[in-house]
Amino acid sequence: MDSLMEIEKNDDLAFYGQVNASISHELKNILAVISETSGLMNDLMELSAGGKKIAPEKIMSCGHDIVEEIQRGFGTINQMNRFSHSMDQTISRVDLIQLIELMTGLAKFLSFACRLRLGKPPENCSTIRTCPFRLQNLIYRTLVYAFKSTGPDGEVHITIHRETNDSVCIAFSGIGLDSDEPFPEESTKKIAASIGAEVRMTGSNRTIEILVPELVEP
Amino acid sequence: MKILLVDDEQKFAMMLAKRLALRNIDVDYVYTGEEALQKAQNNRYDVALLDVKMPGIGGIELKGKLKETHPDIKIVFLTGHGSKKDFEAGISEGAEYLSKPLQIEELLELLQRLKP
Numbered sequence: 580m581d582s583l584m585e586i587e588k589n590d591d592l593a594f595y596g597q598v599n600a601s602i603s604h605e606l607k608n609i610l611a612v613i614s615e616t617s618g619l620m621n622d623l624m625e626l627s628a629g630g631k632k633i634a635p636e637k638i639m640s641c642g643h644d645i646v647e648e649i650q651r652g653f654g655t656i657n658q659m660n661r662f663s664h665s666m667d668q669t670i671s672r673v674d675l676i677q678l679i680e681l682m683t684g685l686a687k688f689l690s691f692a693c694r695l696r697l698g699k700p701p702e703n704c705s706t707i708r709t710c711p712f713r714l715q716n717l718i719y720r721t722l723v724y725a726f727k728s729t730g731p732d733g734e735v736h737i738t739i740h741r742e743t744n745d746s747v748c749i750a751f752s753g754i755g756l757d758s759d760e761p762f763p764e765e766s767t768k769k770i771a772a773s774i775g776a777e778v779r780m781t782g783s784n785r786t787i788e789i790l791v792p793e794l795v796e797p
Numbered sequence: 798m799k800i801l802l803v804d805d806e807q808k809f810a811m812m813l814a815k816r817l818a819l820r821n822i823d824v825d826y827v828y829t830g831e832e833a834l835q836k837a838q839n840n841r842y843d844v845a846l847l848d849v850k851m852p853g854i855g856g857i858e859l860k861g862k863l864k865e866t867h868p869d870i871k872i873v874f875l876t877g878h879g880s881k882k883d884f885e886a887g888i889s890e891g892a893e894y895l896s897k898p899l900q901i902e903e904l905l906e907l908l909q910r911l912k913p
Binding site for chain 1: 805812813815850853855877897899
């Protein structure tokens with residue numbers, strides 16, 4: 580029973596499952612659009628075959644919409660692939676902007692997501708050596724909290740700056756006041772500690788900061 | 798029969814509405830729960846097709862609000878998850894449940910069954 584309890588408490592697995600569930604939901608939505616659009620195309624062609632005059636543009640428009648959705652699907656699968664490969668190496672040098680863009684892209688699949696704006700980072704803190712999977716988990720948890728607190732009409736601004744010579748700060752500002760949940764809670768603090776990071780909230784301007792050390796030794 | 802379709806996946810809502818309209822079904826479609834409540838103020842609907850997960854007012858909350866002003870309205874939840882949990886949520890809420898992607902024939906049969 581102990582080993583089963585360990586699985587249940589495994590934050591990494593829970594995070595992986597949560598993200599994959601939201602990706603599968605997004606893919607189902609894409610397939611639903613393709614299904615209805617191709618269904619409409621078929622309806623129109625059947626009507627046309629039955630002698631009703633159908634403007635060719637209507638059918639072409641369906642084809643265009645299907646191609647767009649397929650591209651959206653490729654984009655989603657590409658994100659899924661990048662996320663899955665983030666577990667390949669426990670510690671590696673990662674491009675912070677790419678990592679944040681991936682997590683914001685995945686978090687946007689959540690139905691309660693708000694708008695996100697990512698600021699351009701200074702040259703001296705664009706990459707970092709860390710555990711990409713755990714850092715992704717921290718960013719995702721922060722985004723989920725930010726969405727719940729801010730609401731779908733709000734906007735959260737994400738910036739990166741060098742905090743000290745050996746640490747970088749990822750800041751999420753513009754967080755709303757809608758959520759009563761505490762943040763960071765114990766499990767988030769634990770994940771942060773495992774990569775030498777710290778998650779803190781500054782009360783006055785509702786900003787969450789993730790301080791990430793530049794180097795994590797294996 | 799008049800239908801209100803609510804889904805934040807805009808193209809899905811638009812395409813499904815067009816397909817229903819081709820079958821002579823009177824359907825209004827909107828993308829948010831808030832828009833749905835506005836529509837419902839000035840229209841009488843027999844059936845509401847509601848996406849479960851939407852920003853703002855979600856499908857289950859929307860069902861409660863619609864029932865306040867339209868006690869006889871029939872509710873069909875549409876969801877991309879299709880899990881047992883969703884299904885049970887739909888049933889326990891006294892509503893029908895369809896999983897996306899939809900089969901149009903299945904939807905038409907259900908609408909026929911719900912016809913007042």
